[in-house]
Amino acid sequence: MSITLEELHGAHNYHPLPVVLTHGEGAWVTDVSGRRLLDLLAGYSALNFGHRHPRLVEAAKRQLDRLTLTSRAFHSDQLGEFCAELAALAGKEAVLPMNTGAEAVETGVKLARRWGYRIKGVPADTARVIVFDGNFHGRTTTIVSFSTDPVAREDYGPYTPGFDVVKYGDLDALRAAVTPETVAVLLEPVQGEAGVVVPPDGWLRGVRELCDEHGMLMVADEIQSGLARTGRTFACDHEDVVPDVYLLGKALGGGILPLSAVVADRAVMDVFTPGSHGSTFGGNPLAAAVGREVVAMLSTGEWQERATELGAHLDTALRGLGNRHIAEVRTRGPWAGVTLTADAPDARVICERMAAYGVLCKEAHGDTLRLAPPLVVTPEELTWAVDMLGKALG
Structure with missing residues (x-):
């Protein structure tokens, strides 16, 4: 009945698997028939800590009994503490909280442009941001304007100008795209929606050096890759690279509610002034508490x-399958992309099949x-799940 009602009354902008879930705990979910399934998607990394982690649920319950929303017209006793603690985790000075990942990216673009005009001195309305093919940064009109996925982009024009798309992982292509008007390089340290695409070793360091050389902001979209997904706090940490701006989301809300953030030092963040950016729900006490x-x-x-x-266990298990339908395995921590051969089933x-x-x-x-298990999964559960993948591949 739920699927039928969704088909009748919901917008058809998703194509879910035919499962109807009613309950979740840890790495497992339960459907309407009472059947338990192992969740190897984790809400696209929003559920890094699993379903209903007790610490996070308790934090939400405590705050629900106190205060849920003030708007930013007033202070709350949670926002300042949240900003200070997240800034410390990221090694930065300032935090701008929003709600969704797409809002964080939009905010990051606005930040880069305003910084370009006010600090770098780029002429008005000429700022450019370099992005990469295969990117996924969200679904807003501006963001899909620089998407290379025709399904995400088609028929949403006219598109927002000011973006230059270059090949992901290609430092020479990036260098060639830089102009005096380039204010930022926006990248995913690992491209999640593209199929967990990991850039070549040294590429992130090369981007950092180019940004320093040309006075550009390095903006890292760590919305999926951050907050322990890859085995480090941030995926940039794998190359000891510190971007100028972190864009965070998904797991930041604990799998309970949407929470995103832009994190940077004051020299960048302070181009925002009262009234120049905002959000009614951004930084609300409930989200801040979680x-x-x-x-x-x-x-x-x-x-x-x-x-x-x-991640080491998952990588070993996947490579040990030796299935003829697997063309490539890419992992970064417990996050994997398994590309199939041309003759494999879709x-x-x-x-x-795996859902079955x-x-x-x-x-x-x-x-x-794409495999992105919650970090509460056990090695034994991962082994079993990979065995099921082998069975599904045939």
């Missing part, structure tokens, strides 16, 4: 260490499976 608990959990390093161990079909076997995952672009 976000504070997320930051507290990450501050010990335990989740990053666990993710590293799980990735959607594989996902449907009790494992949930998601396809990307028809030929790739």
Whole structure:
């Protein structure tokens, strides 16, 4: 009935697997028939800490009994603490909280442009931002304007100007695209929606050096890759690279509610002035309380260490399958893209088979499976899930 009602009355902008979920706990979800399934998508990394993690649920409940929303017209006793704690985790000075990942990216673009005009001195309305093919930064009109995915972009024009798209992972292409009007380079340290695409070793360091050389902001979209997903607090940490701006979201809300943030030093963030940017729900006390608990959990390093161990286990298990339908395996921590051969069944079909076997995952672009288990999963559960993948591949 739920699927029928959704088809009748919901917009058809998603094509979910035919499962109807009613309950979630840890790495597992339960459907309407009472069948348990292992969640290997984790809400596109929004559920890094699993479903209904007790610490996060308790933090939300405590705040629900106190104060949920003030708007930014007033202060709350949670926002300042959240900003200070997240800034410390990121090694930055200032935080601008928003709600969704797309809002964080939009805010990052506005920040880069205003910084370009007010600090770098680029002539008015000429600022350019370099982005990369295969990117996924959200669904707003501006963001899809520089998408290279025709499904995300088609028929949403006229498109927002001011973006230059170059090949991901190609430092020479990036260097050639830089102009005096380039104010920022916006990148994903690992491209999640593209199928967990990991750039060549040294590429992030090269981007950092180019940004320093040409006076450009390095803006890292860590909305999916950040907050322990790859075994480090941020995916940029794998190359000891510190961007000028972090864009965060998904796991920051603990899998309970939307929470995103732009994190930077004062020299960048202070181009925003009262009234120049805002959000009614951005930084609301409920979100800030949950976000504070997320930051507290990450501050010990335990989740990053666990993710590293799980990632090694997942990588070994996937490469050990030796299935003739697997063309390539890419991993960064417990985050994997499995590209199938041309003669393999469509990735959607594989996902449907895996769901029948009790494992949930998601396809990307028809030929790739994306695996992003919650960090509460056990190695034994991962082994079983990979066995089910082998069975689904045939």
